Amino acid sequence: MKAIGYQASLPISHADALQDIEIEKPQPTGRDLLVEIKAISVNPVDCKVRMRAEPAPGEYKVLGWDAVGIVQAVGEQVSLFKPGDAVWYAGDITRQGSNAEFQLVDERLVGHKPASISDAEAAALPLTSITAWELLFERLQLKSPSHKGSKVLLIVGAAGGVGSIMTQLAAQLPDVVVIGTASRPESRDWVLALGADYVIDHRQPLSEELARIGIKDVTHVASLTHTEQHFTELVKVLRPQGKLALIDDPAEPLDIMLLKGKSISLHWESMFTRSLFTTDDMIEQHSILDEVSRMIDAGTLKTTLGKHFGRISAQNLRIAHQHVESNTSVGKAVLETF
Numbered sequence: 001m002k003a004i005g006y007q008a009s010l011p012i013s014h015a016d017a018l019q020d021i022e023i024e025k026p027q028p029t030g031r032d033l034l035v036e037i038k039a040i041s042v043n044p045v046d047c048k049v050r051m052r053a054e055p056a057p058g059e060y061k062v063l064g065w066d067a068v069g070i071v072q073a074v075g076e077q078v079s080l081f082k083p084g085d086a087v088w089y090a091g092d093i094t095r096q097g098s099n100a101e102f103q104l105v106d107e108r109l110v111g112h113k114p115a116s117i118s119d120a121e122a123a124a125l126p127l128t129s130i131t132a133w134e135l136l137f138e139r140l141q142l143k144s145p146s147h148k149g150s151k152v153l154l155i156v157g158a159a160g161g162v163g164s165i166m167t168q169l170a171a172q173l174p175d176v177v178v179i180g181t182a183s184r185p186e187s188r189d190w191v192l193a194l195g196a197d198y199v200i201d202h203r204q205p206l207s208e209e210l211a212r213i214g215i216k217d218v219t220h221v222a223s224l225t226h227t228e229q230h231f232t233e234l235v236k237v238l239r240p241q242g243k244l245a246l247i248d249d250p251a252e253p254l255d256i257m258l259l260k261g262k263s264i265s266l267h268w269e270s271m272f273t274r275s276l277f278t279t280d281d282m283i284e285q286h287s288i289l290d291e292v293s294r295m296i297d298a299g300t301l302k303t304t305l306g307k308h309f310g311r312i313s314a315q316n317l318r319i320a321h322q323h324v325e326s327n328t329s330v331g332k333a334v335l336e337t338f
Contacts (some may be wrong), residue, residue, distance in 0.1 A: 001022070002338050003020075003060070003100035003101065004019065004020060004062065004063075004312070004313070005061055005063075005099070006050060006061055007054070007061075008054055009053070012050075012325060013318075013322070019314050020313060026102065026104045027073070028075040029076065031078055031107050032104045033078060033081055033105055033107050034102055035069040035070065035104075036072050037098055037312070038119040039067070039068045039118075039337070040312060040335055041161075041332045042066075042323075042332075042333040043065060046097075047325050049061075050063060062099050063097045065098065066090055066091075066332075067098035069088075070085070071087055072102065078107050080110070080286065081110065086113040086115075088122050088126050088289060089111065089126050089289065090109070090126040090127035091103070091105050092109060092272070093275070093276065099317065106282070108282045108286050109282070110289065111126070111285075111290045112289075113293065114292075116299075117303055120305060120336045121305050121334075123305075123335075124303050124304050124305040127271060130271040130285055131162045131247060131269060131271045132165045133288045134288070135222055135267075136170060138269075139243075139269050140153075140267065151175055152218040152219050154210075155179065155196075156202055156206075156222065157224035158182060158224075159187035159188075159330050161304060161331065161332045163191070163224050164194060164331055171196065177198075178196045178198075179215065180198070180199050181201065181202035181209075198215070202230065207233055217238065219242050220243050220244075221237075221242070222245050223245070223246040226248070227254065231255070235262070238262060240264075241262065241264070243265050244265070245267040245269055247269050304332050306330050306331025306332050306334075307323065307331070307332075307334070308334050310335060310336070311335065316335055320333040
């Protein structure tokens with residue numbers, strides 16, 4: 001089967017950074033689905049893994065953790081899906097990825113694709129939806145109701161993939177004031193259109209930007225990018241007993257002693273944790289994706305597709321990786337069909 005892979009970690013400008021290859025088609029066993037890939041998207045994790053993880057000599061590593069496709073065959077223990085089902089998922093970082101014609105994925109990580117949107121529109125959503133959902137409702141615990149407006153959520157990097165879906169989810173919580181950060185006019189307009197109450201500029205001191213819009217402090221922070229650059233300001237603007245959650249890999253150590261005086265709790269979110277450790281509640285990701293699918297079809301969430309890069313090929317994937325690595329993307333980078 002066709003796939004795109006690499007043998008060495010190289011800058012994306014190098015012709016061999018991602019290559020068109022042929023590999024053996026896998027066969028499902030146990031709880032695995034064999035999915036024919038229809039559309040994929042590129043996430044920052046694709047770029048990070050490409051530069052950090054090399055396969056064994058002579059082998060290829062296949063990236064990709066967002067996929068939409070059709071179930072072609074199932075393992076003997078599968079109970080949630082059948083051949084012919086349209087599905088979407090973000091997969092498992094320990095296995096070969098979705099940059100291939102066919103992929104094996106555990107059914108507990110898979111949801112039913114929304115019926116109301118295209119494959120490309122759907123491919124933009126699984127990884128970011130799971131990440132945003134787990135961060136908001138499991139790490140920051142923003143489900144419990146409180147007095148209207150008593151919770152103030154600051155989303156740093158609200159125009160990116162995770163930020164785009166998180167802003168939409170948070171905007172539907174009636175007791176939460178949602179503040180996103182964006183630095184360019186187009187990203188500011190995007191975040192406001194997704195439902196944020198305010199947008200501030202993360203190039204400026206966050207405390208000054210909040211004061212500019214009349215906000216004294218915040219109760220929750222979702223720091224999605226460049227946490228090390230904002231950490232001191234985040235501690236400054238967080239209310240005592242507030243919650244700080246992050247998903248990025250800070251380029252330098254964070255001084256967590258700064259959190260003690262205010263009793264600020266620190267939370268880290270990785271949507272791969274459940275699959276990496278095969279946790280007892282791994283099937284929660286199936287439930288999350290099915291719930292997001294229902295919300296999409298009900299019109300309460302919309303796709304965060306930013307740019308379509310054409311068919312799935314090494315050349316187009318290299319261009320998409322360059323786009324993601326530029327840190328200027330709005331929404332998600334998507335490719336469709338081989």
